[in-house]
Amino acid sequence: MVRVLKLELKGITKRFGSLVANDHIDVVVEPGQIHCLLGENGAGKSTLMNVLYGLYEPTEGEILVDDKPVTFRGPGDAMAAGIGMVHQHFMLVPVFTVAENVALGAETTKTGGFLDLDDTRRKIREISDRYGFDVDPDALIEDLPVGVQQRVEIIKALVRDAKVLILDEPTAVLTPQDTDELLDIMRQLKSHGTSIVFISHKLREVKAVSDTITVIRRGKVVGSADPGASTTELASMMVGRAVSLTLDKAPAVPQETTFEVKDLTVIAPTGQHVVDGLSFGIARGEILAIAGVQGNGQTELTEAILGLHERAHGSILLDGEELLGRSVKDILNAGVGFVPEDRSLDGLIGTFSIAENLILDRYDQAPFAKGISMSPAKVLENAKTRIEEFDVRTPSGSLAAGTLSGGNQQKVVMARELSRPLRLFIASQPTRGVDVGSIEFLHKRIVAERDHGTPVMIVSTELDEVIELADRIAVLYKGRLVGIVPAGTGRDVLGLMMAGVSPDDAQADAAGKSPAGLPAGLPVEHPADTPATNPAPAAPSVQEPSSGAVGDHHE
Amino acid sequence: MSTTATSSVEGKPQPDKNRRPAASAKPVTWKLPVTLAVLAVIAFIFFGLLGPQGTAKFGVSSGGDFFQLPAIEVPAFLSGMVLSLILLGLAGYALVLKAKQNARPPRWLPAVFTVVFVVAFLIWVVGGARTPSISLAGLIAGSVTLAVPIVFGSLSGVLCERAGVVNIAIEGQLLGGAFTAALVASVTHNPYAGLLAAAVAGALVSMVLALFAIKYVVNQIIVGVVLNVLVSGLTGFLFTTVMQADADKYNSPGRLPIIDIPVLSGIPVIGPILFKQSVVGYLMYVAVIVIWIGLFKTKWGLRVRAVGEHPQAADTLGIKVNATRFWNVTLGGAVAGIGGSFFTLVAIDSFTKEISGGRGFIALAAMILGRWNPIGAFFAALLFGFADNLQSIVTIIGTPVPSQFMAMLPYVVTVFAVAGLVGRSRPPAADGIPYIKG
Numbered sequence: 006m007v008r009v010l011k012l013e014l015k016g017i018t019k020r021f022g023s024l025v026a027n028d029h030i031d032v033v034v035e036p037g038q039i040h041c042l043l044g045e046n047g048a049g050k051s052t053l054m055n056v057l058y059g060l061y062e063p064t065e066g067e068i069l070v071d072d073k074p075v076t077f078r079g080p081g082d083a084m085a086a087g088i089g090m091v092h093q094h095f096m097l098v099p100v101f102t103v104a105e106n107v108a109l110g111a112e113t114t115k116t117g118g119f120l121d122l123d124d125t126r127r128k129i130r131e132i133s134d135r136y137g138f139d140v141d142p143d144a145l146i147e148d149l150p151v152g153v154q155q156r157v158e159i160i161k162a163l164v165r166d167a168k169v170l171i172l173d174e175p176t177a178v179l180t181p182q183d184t185d186e187l188l189d190i191m192r193q194l195k196s197h198g199t200s201i202v203f204i205s206h207k208l209r210e211v212k213a214v215s216d217t218i219t220v221i222r223r224g225k226v227v228g229s230a231d232p233g234a235s236t237t238e239l240a241s242m243m244v245g246r247a248v249s250l251t252l253d254k255a256p257a258v259p260q261e262t263t264f265e266v267k268d269l270t271v272i273a274p275t276g277q278h279v280v281d282g283l284s285f286g287i288a289r290g291e292i293l294a295i296a297g298v299q300g301n302g303q304t305e306l307t308e309a310i311l312g313l314h315e316r317a318h319g320s321i322l323l324d325g326e327e328l329l330g331r332s333v334k335d336i337l338n339a340g341v342g343f344v345p346e347d348r349s350l351d352g353l354i355g356t357f358s359i360a361e362n363l364i365l366d367r368y369d370q371a372p373f374a375k376g377i378s379m380s381p382a383k384v385l386e387n388a389k390t391r392i393e394e395f396d397v398r399t400p401s402g403s404l405a406a407g408t409l410s411g412g413n414q415q416k417v418v419m420a421r422e423l424s425r426p427l428r429l430f431i432a433s434q435p436t437r438g439v440d441v442g443s444i445e446f447l448h449k450r451i452v453a454e455r456d457h458g459t460p461v462m463i464v465s466t467e468l469d470e471v472i473e474l475a476d477r478i479a480v481l482y483k484g485r486l487v488g489i490v491p492a493g494t495g496r497d498v499l500g501l502m503m504a505g506v507s508p509d510d511a512q513a514d515a516a517g518k519s520p521a522g523l524p525a526g527l528p529v530e531h532p533a534d535t536p537a538t539n540p541a542p543a544a545p546s547v548q549e550p551s552s553g554a555v556g557d558h559h560e
Numbered sequence: 561m562s563t564t565a566t567s568s569v570e571g572k573p574q575p576d577k578n579r580r581p582a583a584s585a586k587p588v589t590w591k592l593p594v595t596l597a598v599l600a601v602i603a604f605i606f607f608g609l610l611g612p613q614g615t616a617k618f619g620v621s622s623g624g625d626f627f628q629l630p631a632i633e634v635p636a637f638l639s640g641m642v643l644s645l646i647l648l649g650l651a652g653y654a655l656v657l658k659a660k661q662n663a664r665p666p667r668w669l670p671a672v673f674t675v676v677f678v679v680a681f682l683i684w685v686v687g688g689a690r691t692p693s694i695s696l697a698g699l700i701a702g703s704v705t706l707a708v709p710i711v712f713g714s715l716s717g718v719l720c721e722r723a724g725v726v727n728i729a730i731e732g733q734l735l736g737g738a739f740t741a742a743l744v745a746s747v748t749h750n751p752y753a754g755l756l757a758a759a760v761a762g763a764l765v766s767m768v769l770a771l772f773a774i775k776y777v778v779n780q781i782i783v784g785v786v787l788n789v790l791v792s793g794l795t796g797f798l799f800t801t802v803m804q805a806d807a808d809k810y811n812s813p814g815r816l817p818i819i820d821i822p823v824l825s826g827i828p829v830i831g832p833i834l835f836k837q838s839v840v841g842y843l844m845y846v847a848v849i850v851i852w853i854g855l856f857k858t859k860w861g862l863r864v865r866a867v868g869e870h871p872q873a874a875d876t877l878g879i880k881v882n883a884t885r886f887w888n889v890t891l892g893g894a895v896a897g898i899g900g901s902f903f904t905l906v907a908i909d910s911f912t913k914e915i916s917g918g919r920g921f922i923a924l925a926a927m928i929l930g931r932w933n934p935i936g937a938f939f940a941a942l943l944f945g946f947a948d949n950l951q952s953i954v955t956i957i958g959t960p961v962p963s964q965f966m967a968m969l970p971y972v973v974t975v976f977a978v979a980g981l982v983g984r985s986r987p988p989a990a991d992g993i994p995y996i997k998g
Contacts, residue, residue: 109863
């Protein structure tokens with residue numbers, strides 16, 4: 006029989022030194038429910054789940070399974086109690102096969118400790134058939150696309166008889182299509198009696214599948230919400246104040262095209278063409294967003310423009326000057342501002358002070374340097390101005406940049422890059438891991454730079470952000486340009502393009518798939534829950550526009 | 561889990577999810593074809609054009625064999641020409657493949673090339689020697705003998721690195737094993753007790769590495785290097801103060817007997833290497849096979865490899881990462897320790913300073929050349945043993961090549977093997993990276 010399990014977290018507190026990551030959190034996961042933990046990055050959702058999964062020991066509080074208190078000394082205990090977890094970063098060994106990964110830790114053995122992978126293969130096929138996963142037990146993980154890898158993670162939990170499945174930001178790595186399929190799988194799992202704890206900060210998905218929503222902010226439960234609540238309501242609960250999800254932005258007034266990429270090809274050390282014959286232009290006063298699933302050549306494209314890639318061929322023209330082949334310093338001095346995708350790795354030096362980080366690109370220029378000496382007073386003075394201008398929340402500019410929160414670090418990077426006259430501004434993942442409050446601010450600054458007459462290129466894997474900021478959207482797939490479409494192109498069309506479907510086919514396909522005029526994110530049918538006549542039971546009160554630049558954000 | 565197994569649910573047609581990402585072409589470089597070409601040209605000039613005119617004679621059987629095979633005699637110049645032309649052909653084929661189809665040569669090509677090159681080299685050396693005759697059986701048997709400690713050392717490396725700990729201290733473990741084996745065997749008058757003590761000593765050296773590398777997260781390379789120096793100093797000190805003071809009592813371990821399996825040991829060439837060995841020699845074969853099966857066919861091995869590849873994943877599945885690493889490193893040390901006993905209980909019957917003579921480092925190279933696989937490491941170690949043995953034999957039969965050059969041979973082979981011929985091999989992903997929970 007399908008055993009159902011009630012899970013309760015009571016007064017869970019987790020402290021790391023003086024930092025309180027979880028503060029007396031109470032959550033009850035009823036059997037057979039999809040329970041969403043909604044909260045911003047850094048709100049403490051993952052910490053809570055790691056406590057539940059036995060990876061962290063709670064400082065205070067207790068976990069109850071079927072009303073009986075339990076103590077988990079490690080993930081093994083949690084799994085034994087029927088809790089499974091799919092981590093945000095997959096816990097799969099890339100050089101192992103699917104079967105080996107699934108078997109690991111719960112191996113079936115013949116006498117003498119010999120592995121019985123046949124048994125594991127059989128279990129994988131059984132689960133795979135039941136949920137229509139279509140996973141080959143003998144495929145190597147590193148050869149599988151992310152969506153399939155995620156299914157392997159789910160199989161791993163199911164093989165271990167998980168009754169409660171924790172999904173930690175499961176959609177962060179998926180294309181919109183894969184995301185929809187995942188949401189379907191979640192509904193199927195639910196119909197089979199598996200409860201799901203769904204951790205997310207993406208309102209659209211949360212509304213689409215959840216039965217109950219618990220909102221967490223700064224380590225505390227701030228309340229629960231009904232999946233029928235509007236996105237704006239949910240967002241303000243999550244952030245703690247009213248937020249405007251739509252960006253006030255005037256229509257673009259594109260002028261002449263001053264930045265052009267022609268036939269750009271970047272060859273990776275592996276010999277692969279990671280950017281393949283790319284051509285596009287950006288006009289002054291326009292934002293071009295580069296959309297695409299992570300790892301489709303975006304990183305290499307920005308690196309090539311910055312002069313960071315040795316094997317880049319083609320032409321990159323800024324005001325008619327060739328950038329390709331010039332040194333990074335030369336390119337920066339030519340007026341290219343760059344916000345790298347990984348700020349802690351490439352954007353900042355964590356152990357340097359904020360003030361020093363603010364002049365990393367101009368440390369050798371007046372007024373910060375004179376001959377061979379630097380002028381610390383000028384550096385601090387500059388920091389003061391920038392910190393104020395960009396609303397960096399810090400007591401002092403001489404603190405190490407590494408001590409700032411993600412949002413404030415990003416403001417420092419942005420402040421540095423925008424504080425000199427630019428002829429091109431590139432921001433890669435400008436708001437990744439940044440709180441909603443800061444997102445608003447950063448987006449406004451990017452639009453301001455556009456209105457200032459700078460060509461702006463945004464690289465983002467977040468479709469919401471692309472839709473929000475872009476004046477035109479270029480979609481990359483496997484290093485090639487799938488197409489450039491105007492802002493206002495539907496999320497479903499963009500989603501298909503991100504999977505490599507040409508814009509025309511995507512338009513036709515999307516038109517055929519959503520006859521009810523629903524965005525693709527709310528699947529038209531999921532027979533597991535409801536009759537097909539009620540297409541969006543999880544969010545009945547919401548009427549979404551079928552397309553348009555604002556997607557799911559509406560007031 | 562059981563009731564719904566057969567009821568397929570609301571089967572929606574599923575699109576093909578197993579589409580693979582873009583043909584992730586691994587790099588096809590010029591390195592291998594060019595290396596082969598250069599070697600082939602060298603072979604053609606020296607073994608072919610400048611080849612000796614005499615006849616090279618290779619004895620196949622040794623006196624003890626139960627049937628005798630005639631010795632092989634080959635005209636050195638002619639066979640040098642033929643073999644070097646084959647080499648040129650193989651290299652040319654690799655070059656054409658790369659140039660025309662941008663494809664890498666088939667897997668067998670480098671292996672065949674190596675074998676042909678070695679044969680040509682042998683004929684050239686023997687054909688030009690003062691006494692143009694060597695015993696092939698002796699050459700091979702000697703190679704295996706010299707390879708024994710290298711095999712044990714590389715197995716130790718495999719055990720540690722598969723679990724994610726870099727073991728630079730193999731040299732120290734060999735040396736520690738050699739010293740302890742000599743001391744304990746001398747005191748107890750029982751070489752088997754010495755063998756056991758060698759394993760314990762190797763394990764103890766390894767435990768120090770494990771403790772610092774895993775518990776205190778000290779850089780593994782640095783701990784390893786320091787341990788080598790420590791063991792070298794300690795054994796050197798004890799050798800001069802204890803062993804030399806009373807060598808009869810403390811440094812006359814006696815040898816482990818050679819166990820001759822009747823009939824089988826009489827098979828030409830392979831008989832002596834497989835069936836006429838000391839306990840340590842037999843243990844070597846057992847260790848290679850057992851460790852290979854253990855790593856790739858058992859639950860234990862799956863867990864060990866997971867810990868070395870993706871410790872976090874292992875941890876989330878309830879596998880104790882650091883405990884697994886600790887015991888694997890310890891086990892590796894014991895294996896290397898047994899290898900060390902070879903020096904003082906089999907090769908000769910006394911300990912001298914630095915008796916391991918850098919073979920621990922060669923073992924590391926063998927491990928890499930063998931791609932972190934016990935069987936691969938075994939054959940790589942054999943190659944080094946062969947180079948080592950050839951060097952001494954060739955010096956004895958007197959070749960025109962200076963003996964200093966011959967002494968360099970093992971190391972030249974190491975450099976070529978590790979840097980060029982094998983292409984890129986991939987170590988365990990978490991090799992050398994400490995695992996800190998949370």
